[in-house]
Amino acid sequence: MKVVIPGGTGQVGTVLRSALAAVGHEVVVLTRRPAREGEVRWDGETLGGWAREVDGADVVVNLAGRSVSCRYSPVTLREMMDSRVRSTRVVGEAIAAAARPPRVWLQMSTATVYAHRFDAPNDEGTGVIGGAEPGVPRYWAYSVEIAKAWEREQELADTPSTRKVALRSAMVMSPDRGGVFDVLLWLARLGLGGPVAGGAQYVSWIHDRDFVRAVEFLVGRDAFEGPVNLAAPGPLPQRAFMRALRAAWGVPLGLPATRGMAEIGALALRSDTELLLKSRRVVPGRLVEAGFAFEHPRWPDAADDLVRRVRTRRRSRLYAG
Numbered sequence: 001m002k003v004v005i006p007g008g009t010g011q012v013g014t015v016l017r018s019a020l021a022a023v024g025h026e027v028v029v030l031t032r033r034p035a036r037e038g039e040v041r042w043d044g045e046t047l048g049g050w051a052r053e054v055d056g057a058d059v060v061v062n063l064a065g066r067s068v069s070c071r072y073s074p075v076t077l078r079e080m081m082d083s084r085v086r087s088t089r090v091v092g093e094a095i096a097a098a099a100r101p102p103r104v105w106l107q108m109s110t111a112t113v114y115a116h117r118f119d120a121p122n123d124e125g126t127g128v129i130g131g132a133e134p135g136v137p138r139y140w141a142y143s144v145e146i147a148k149a150w151e152r153e154q155e156l157a158d159t160p161s162t163r164k165v166a167l168r169s170a171m172v173m174s175p176d177r178g179g180v181f182d183v184l185l186w187l188a189r190l191g192l193g194g195p196v197a198g199g200a201q202y203v204s205w206i207h208d209r210d211f212v213r214a215v216e217f218l219v220g221r222d223a224f225e226g227p228v229n230l231a232a233p234g235p236l237p238q239r240a241f242m243r244a245l246r247a248a249w250g251v252p253l254g255l256p257a258t259r260g261m262a263e264i265g266a267l268a269l270r271s272d273t274e275l276l277l278k279s280r281r282v283v284p285g286r287l288v289e290a291g292f293a294f295e296h297p298r299w300p301d302a303a304d305d306l307v308r309r310v311r312t313r314r315r316s317r318l319y320a321g
């Protein structure tokens, strides 16, 4: 297959690109700064020569969007919104204009679209969309607005020959440097991997291997359209999540942090506490119903696997250096 991945230079794109290329697919990445073979320039906003890559491709997986790992401010939130809406719109325009449109368009969305809740998991059918939860910072609703606008843009695209799927993905855990797992592991190793603000908030996650397998599954299943949750079936409270991560690395202690301490930590890391404090309890209703089997459904096992791979990489870097 020929797979085009707009925004494929980031953490998720790196995982997907290498996995798809490893099994022999042709992968083209659209980026604002092409640097490697297989990368083509686009600006994420306007149609251009890059659209020729989409014409005749089998699959498009659009991952483009300003990183959410930053301090949330009116400016950064606007950039998060605009980069997602505009890139999705122009991908839709390229598909609509193609003489041979792709069979399927997988559009990244996010598990953040669901409400902050503890009482029950969110699947695609019964899940509660966020934005109206009482007692949470008002700006959290904006992340939900971004997710909704992102999905709406794909829905609006007039691409009748292309099946459209929105990937409501949880955090993709991969052993790569700079990824979310890397940051969490670093905190745990510093002794800071304890409960944050009590640690009852749920963490939803998906192992990188299962993310890739789910993408392949969705490409192959013609029945799938619309939103699909990409999350392991075992979301767990943050305190249990970090405990398992500490156990996987062998860190005996994780200092608890209050909400205020988390605020200071997030400031130091140029990140936002919403990423730590929002309870994301998301489960893969549609994937499980369709018979998708997770290789890593439970976090302790997934964390062991990721830690093993981090250690293997470090060892090989050490020997190479």
Ligand SMILES: NC(=O)c1ccc[n+]([C@@H]2O[C@H](COP(=O)([O-])OP(=O)(O)OC[C@H]3O[C@@H](n4cnc5c(N)ncnc54)[C@H](OP(=O)(O)O)[C@@H]3O)[C@@H](O)[C@H]2O)c1
Residues within 6 Å of the ligand: 007, 008, 009, 010, 011, 012, 013, 014, 030, 031, 032, 033, 043, 044, 063, 064, 065, 066, 067, 068, 083, 087, 108, 109, 110, 111, 169, 170, 171, 172, 173, 180
């Ligand atoms: N990582 C996760 O666990 C996770 C979970 C759920 C959803 N998501 C979503 O999935 C997508 C990919 O995640 P990621 O972690 O790989 O993100 P990432 O590392 O931040 O990469 C996103 C890519 O988007 C491109 N981009 C950034 N700003 C842009 C703009 N203004 N216009 C066009 N392209 C822009 C960048 O490519 P160039 O600089 O090369 O152009 C960048 O490599 C993101 O939209 C993210 O919100 C991620």
